[in-house]
Amino acid sequence: MSGGFAERVDAALADPILKLAVERTAGTAEAKRTLAIDAFADFEAARDRAAAIKDHVIANLGGYLERFEANAVAAGAVVHWARTSQEACDIVIGLCKAAGAKSVARSKSMLGEEIGLPHALAEAGITRVETDLAEHIIQLSGERPSHIIWPAMHKTREQVSVLFKANHRDPHTEETIAAMAESARRHLREGMLAADVGICGANFLIADTGAVCTVTNEGNAELSLVPPRMQIVTAGIEKIVPSMGHAVHMLRMLARSATGAPLTQYTTFYTGPKRPGDRDGPEEMHIVLVDNGRTAMREDGLAEMLRCIRCGACMNHCVVFRQIGGHAYGGTYPGPMGAVLTPAIDGLAANRDLPNACTLNGKCQEVCPVRIPLPTLLRGWREKSWREGLEPKATRAGIGLWAWAARRPRLYRTATATALTALRLLGRTGWLSNVPLAGGWTRHRDLPKPAAESFMAQYKKGQRQ
């Protein structure tokens, strides 16, 4: 991912395969979600409740984290705290080294991507087995996820086939998606069963039991976390829910919003390491609670963003995401939620395009299961960017000139009358196809020729059409 946002967008828009691949997966997800929501009576009230549960937790986060920690420790887990991604990676690598780990099996975790764990493992010389099928695909292609639910959404079956044939010992011979999945099954099983450490994220942390909840449809979390002798969980501090009952409500919302299913195929709550007499499970369980900007978001007007349960509905329904895919956003998290999160995690200066490259159409907010006011939060970033002088000079000058004139109605009328006359000279028909300084518009579409006289001028003359 090189270059700036504009270069990444140009590359994405020039790639017809990307467009096709994104459309296939996001289009299917959108249709399935619609069916699931239509079948769920009172989904709007359920969204209110989900938002209220998260707000309740975020308002009382300190107490809930302490309660979670106490219960997890009582169950035999070790709880670690990390302020930054560096601290989090250092803790994980330290644990792996102390365990003498040569290989780790990783179950897809966006937090792991956020803190740069794949890179940290590579630097430490530890073999990483990505067990989610999509993460496996992008590990082979050396890419980053392009979607938080379908990280390899940008890949077509043909591209996956080439990767598997080049990397699997016993690859598929038949060019079907089922045969490719079977090839990955054969290839990955060995790595999962041989791993020294299993690493996962958390969909929820249950405060009153100390349990960590993971959800998958593939069952790869369980296969990655049960055989190794050590389990490491890296979780954002906002993942807390008070109890199992609250988790149930959030799970209903998560599955329907993500894939349209009533529930994920495998939903597991891990509480501590294996117990005396248990036939399987890890000897040690470590939980790393990661801040990485979350306490600052809570303080700086982005508390509502901490409601996010990473379902991906906002990006599946985003007209911009559907055109440019996830990689163009440049951060760990793409789409509307990424456009809010990435400036908070990676800084606004390098990411000011993200909150701006949005039509503010409100669809993301409409589908968000926890009612995050994404357009409002994106406007907030635009205001900060303006205040800090990060917006381009031409934009500032344009808005400034327009505002200066529009606050002086008489001058505005004279100036616009002159502009109308000038513009009308540019075309002989009712359409203008090339307007100086308006190339952004006329490069792709025609501009209706403005009126000969403005409404206000005609109205004043009492001239009715």
Place this chain on the structure above:
Amino acid sequence: MTTTPRVALFVTCLVDLIRPRIGFASIAALEAAGCEVVVPEAQTCCGQPALNSGDRKTAEDFARRNIALLEGYDQVVVPSGSCAATIRVHYPEILEHDAAWFPRAQALAAKTFEILAYLDEVRGWKPEGVALPTTATYHDSCSGLRELGIKRQPRRLLAAIDGLELKPLAGAETCCGFGGTFCVKYPAISNSIVGEKTAAIDAAGADLLLAGDLGCLMNMAGKLHRDGSPVRAFHAVELLAGMGDGPAIGEEA
């Protein structure tokens, strides 16, 4: 209603400069619906370009200016969902910190309406004796739809036009890619979005494209024209005022 409300028409900067016809159609429809229409002379823009560009201070200036200009009327009507939503939804938001202006912003918000919602819901009006034997398809502009709940109102009003057949538009609630300054800041993305929209409009098989926001209409009509589509575009209020037989957007009178 027995009393005649004194309604301020906030015409919007795009209608003022690009298509005054929508302003005159609005006056005609409002008068037919029993309103006394006033056009405050000092109006220019609602301030949305500043608001959406992050220039909060300028946006607040425009909000205060327009509140002072418009608060003396019984109601304020706007032939645009996004400009109406700026006054109705965003003025109170951005002036919430200002003890003097916040109540005034709330009061103005409560009596400001998008024109189609106003005609249908507030006035309970329907066009009478208006005929236009043709087919049309309707795009729901995002601000009107999601910030003001405008969906059924234009369809109820248009259904009262004799001979007009509304054809469904696939993805009618999907953004057209206009987004105010978005379309010139990120033209390539905007073009890609509007290309899908115009393909759906062509597939709807209607003669006319209707909507309630001139910005979105200019975007869609401009793309349709560039691509040689025969579909012609109007603001819905033009048809309601019996002006659907005149020049469409981009056609010379």
Place this chain on the structure above:
Amino acid sequence: MTARDAILSRLGGTMTPSAIADEAAALLVAPERPPVAMTALEETFAERLALPSVAASYDRIADWSEVPEAVRRYCAANGLPVVLCLPPDPRLTALDWDGVTLHDGAAPDEDAALAIARCGVAETGSLVFETSPEAPMLPNFLALHHLVIVPTLVAHLEDAILPGAQPRAHYWVTGVSGTTDIEGTYVRGAHGPRFLHVIRLATPLKR
């Protein structure tokens, strides 16, 4: 200052513990969820198992003694060798497994594993498990065919919650190991079971 203290120092709330507890409890009152008629638990559960996202096959037996025959029946119907990974649960080891080859540790390429769910959930068709010395977890994820005995049903997911101290793992299985990671196309048997077979036990054995 430790990382823990640094984080917690910024997360202070203003509510008292009892106010927090009251608010949390209030958030659980009358949750929105798919309705399940208590008189139709069996039918609802069977319907959910048939959903494409679950796609489990379903058999019904009267008591535990019929389990081995139900397993033989399933293996025969699917052309499987009558070889089974069996957890060391006395409710199963006590049965007459004549003609079935048993082992208790799952092989990496295990064909079939049998397990006992604590309950089934009518709302979703989920099967609820907990780990214990008699209930290992790995076989249920390694085997291609996952056979599950369901002794009892509950209406909603909330009813499946285990009160009190938790086992190492509490897990809900709602279908087979599936993936839509290549072009959104659904494939069964991504990593774990490709087939899920539910054996509904109408009259559970008293332990």
